[in-house]
Amino acid sequence: MKKQFHSLRSVEDITQLVRVLEIVHELLLKNIHRTKRDVFYTDVKLFKDQKNSDKSIEDVATMLYTTRNATHIVANPRGSCVGRLRIRDQNDIIDLESLGSGSWTISPYLDQIEIIESDAEFILVIEKHAVMQQLLEARYWRRYPCILLTAQGVGNVATRMFLKRLTKELNLPCFTLVDSDPYGHYIHSVYLRGSKRLSYESPFLATPDIRLLGVLTRDLDLYKIPDNVRLPMNKRDIKRTKDLLKEDFVKKNKKWEEDLKLALSKKIKAEIQAFSSKSFEFLTDNYLPEKLTTGDWI
Amino acid sequence: MKKQFHSLRSVEDITQLVRVLEIVHELLLKNIHRTKRDVFYTDVKLFKDQKNSDKSIEDVATMLYTTRNATHIVANPRGSCVGRLRIRDQNDIIDLESLGSGSWTISPYLDQIEIIESDAEFILVIEKHAVMQQLLEARYWRRYPCILLTAQGVGNVATRMFLKRLTKELNLPCFTLVDSDPYGHYIHSVYLRGSKRLSYESPFLATPDIRLLGVLTRDLDLYKIPDNVRLPMNKRDIKRTKDLLKEDFVKKNKKWEEDLKLALSKKIKAEIQAFSSKSFEFLTDNYLPEKLTTGDWI
Numbered sequence: 306m307k308k309q310f311h312s313l314r315s316v317e318d319i320t321q322l323v324r325v326l327e328i329v330h331e332l333l334l335k336n337i338h339r340t341k342r343d344v345f346y347t348d349v350k351l352f353k354d355q356k357n358s359d360k361s362i363e364d365v366a367t368m369l370y371t372t373r374n375a376t377h378i379v380a381n382p383r384g385s386c387v388g389r390l391r392i393r394d395q396n397d398i399i400d401l402e403s404l405g406s407g408s409w410t411i412s413p414y415l416d417q418i419e420i421i422e423s424d425a426e427f428i429l430v431i432e433k434h435a436v437m438q439q440l441l442e443a444r445y446w447r448r449y450p451c452i453l454l455t456a457q458g459v460g461n462v463a464t465r466m467f468l469k470r471l472t473k474e475l476n477l478p479c480f481t482l483v484d485s486d487p488y489g490h491y492i493h494s495v496y497l498r499g500s501k502r503l504s505y506e507s508p509f510l511a512t513p514d515i516r517l518l519g520v521l522t523r524d525l526d527l528y529k530i531p532d533n534v535r536l537p538m539n540k541r542d543i544k545r546t547k548d549l550l551k552e553d554f555v556k557k558n559k560k561w562e563e564d565l566k567l568a569l570s571k572k573i574k575a576e577i578q579a580f581s582s583k584s585f586e587f588l589t590d591n592y593l594p595e596k597l598t599t600g601d602w603i
Numbered sequence: 604m605k606k607q608f609h610s611l612r613s614v615e616d617i618t619q620l621v622r623v624l625e626i627v628h629e630l631l632l633k634n635i636h637r638t639k640r641d642v643f644y645t646d647v648k649l650f651k652d653q654k655n656s657d658k659s660i661e662d663v664a665t666m667l668y669t670t671r672n673a674t675h676i677v678a679n680p681r682g683s684c685v686g687r688l689r690i691r692d693q694n695d696i697i698d699l700e701s702l703g704s705g706s707w708t709i710s711p712y713l714d715q716i717e718i719i720e721s722d723a724e725f726i727l728v729i730e731k732h733a734v735m736q737q738l739l740e741a742r743y744w745r746r747y748p749c750i751l752l753t754a755q756g757v758g759n760v761a762t763r764m765f766l767k768r769l770t771k772e773l774n775l776p777c778f779t780l781v782d783s784d785p786y787g788h789y790i791h792s793v794y795l796r797g798s799k800r801l802s803y804e805s806p807f808l809a810t811p812d813i814r815l816l817g818v819l820t821r822d823l824d825l826y827k828i829p830d831n832v833r834l835p836m837n838k839r840d841i842k843r844t845k846d847l848l849k850e851d852f853v854k855k856n857k858k859w860e861e862d863l864k865l866a867l868s869k870k871i872k873a874e875i876q877a878f879s880s881k882s883f884e885f886l887t888d889n890y891l892p893e894k895l896t897t898g899d900w901i
Contacts, residue, residue, distance in 0.1 A: 331883070337740060339883055340733045346879040349831040381733050385708050394703020405692020406710035410683050414704045414740065435638045435679045442635060442712065533647040581644040585629070585637055 318361075324351055325361040332377035338414055344378055372509040374466060379413035384464030385434070386411055387441055388452035389425040390471075394418050401452070406441055408453075413463040420474050424450055427597070428471055430515070431455045432483040432492055436577050436588070443589050449597070452477075459492050459500075465510040468496065472512050479512060480602060482593075485520035486538075486574035487545035490565065493517045498554055517561065517603040518596050522568040525575055528592060534579040538572045560603045616659075622649055623659040630675035636712055642676055670807040672764060677711035682762030683732070684709055685739055686750035687723040688769075692716050699750070704739055706751075711761040718772050722748055725895070726769055728813070729753045730781040730790055734875050734886070741887050747895065750775075757790050757798075763808040766794065770810050777810055778900060780891075783818035784836075784872035785843035788863065791815045796852055815859065815901040816894050820866040823873055826890060832877040836870045858901045 387408035456464040483489030499507035650656040685706035754762040781787030797805035
């Protein structure tokens with residue numbers, strides 16, 4: 306990254322950048338973590354708008370060739386995890402199988418977390434917390450040895466980083482379960498390769514081996530999802546699907562390309578919960594086991 | 604609650620109501636929980652729109668004079684809890700002090716949860732997860748024996764119900780820490796007395812003894828929060844504050860009324876994170892201990 310000194314504006318840029326470096330230094334010395342919002346509030350006069358401090362934070366992380374997490378400026382925690390996994394966080398040993406019908410909120414302070422052991426055979430990343438809760442209630446990891454993870458929507462930095470560590474250290478296959486719509490497929494792509502905006506972070510965050518288990522467009526016919534729980538695509542969905550089809554990572558995956566083209570030709574989408582139209586247990590007792598045992602993913 | 608049979612529309616109403624009763628019966632028999640969205644998807648033809656199934660679910664709960672949770676139709680989990688507390692959830696005993704820098708996501712299946720013990724002296728309900736994470740990192744319950752809880756915004760049903768059980772069974776004082784703005788104060792009011800829409804649930808959900816610890820408008824001067832991190836109120840904030848001032852539960856509390864009037868006269872608001880302008884530890888090391896020891900709440 307280069308910074309130019311051509312104008313007064315660039316002087317301001319540098320001042321903000323240096324201030325963020327100071328803050329990062331303070332956070333690291335004190336071994337505490339704070340959010341972007343906190344950083345903005347340390348010097349409102351200088352940063353003026355949170356956009357500016359956010360930008361400087363990203364610049365600092367890029368300059369240092371590290372992740373934002375390593376600067377101790379962390380995002381809002383939002384993900385949670387449960388299943389066949391034991392971790393150590395400072396002096397606590399946490400058994401993620403023994404949290405009742407709750408789960409462990411993924412701490413954004415990943416630098417202090419150690420993955421101890423797991424006898425899981427796969428990791429399932431779920432778009433929606435409500436769907437994860439169904440699997441939680443069924444104690445799914447007892448029937449199928451797995452680790453379950455959700456970030457409620459697009460994976461945030463802490464969740465993606467935690468997932469990457471899990472797949473890497475445990476060497477486990479990893480699948481996503483998302484809505485059958487372009488946004489669901491986009492969520493999968495963010496786990497797969499990172500977001501465009503934070504492309505410099507991708508090496509630290511992406512899980513290139515993650516597979517899209519479902520819900521695929523072709524699943525809707527295969528599992529006889531009734532027409533009245535399929536939803537028509539709106540203009541935005543159509544545009545998003547077309548945009549996805551232009552991406553290299555989709556073009557490289559013929560099956561994925563086919564599925565998106567099928568969605569586009571039928572102009573339909575569906576939520577994971579559409580399986581409730583079959584029965585309340587269809588997702589856990591039929592769909593997931595069949596998909597996993599037949600290897601029917603993308 | 605009465606249902607009238609005056610028109611074809613009311614026949615549809617009753618059919619939907621009976622269908623929901625059937626579903627509740629199934630959920631209770633199978634001892635599983637599902638969300639409103641799942642219920643809608645069981646019969647899209649009949650319900651047409653999720654608004655209709657949601658309405659029927661509320662009607663069923665009212666008819667049975669119980670909470671929606673007791674019907675096993677639960678909301679999306681969103682809250683989390685940590686601190687000096689041990690609970691039993693089915694066969695798991697969960698120690699909420701030993702979750703590293705993570706926390707326990709509050710399960711919406713509260714019927715199966717037992718509160719075992721706690722040596723906390725108070726409960727602190729926090730508006731924002733990012734702020735709770737600060738207290739989590741400081742292991743705040745070690746310094747001040749407490750239970751921390753957040754729902755990230757307005758308390759959802761599971762969180763409010765869990766809080767009510769905690770305060771009732773442990774007989775502990777309970778405080779909220781919210782933004783110094785009308786929305787923050789509204790969040791406090793929802794814990795205090797429930798939301799208007801779900802007024803029938805209030806007896807099961809409200810915590811009438813909860814106190815507003817802060818951030819109060821008067822705290823801004825008292826703790827010398829710099830002017831540049833105070834934000835101007837917009838039209839919506841002003842309307843919301845005026846609406847709050849009309850509420851009986853505010854009129855009954857002179858100190859609260861005064862604080863809202865002060866906010867209205869100054870037309871300013873501030874976020875909890877504004878304390879970062881003082882120092883990164885000001886909230887945990889100065890503000891909270893002072894407020895709690897001097898009993899400076901509303």
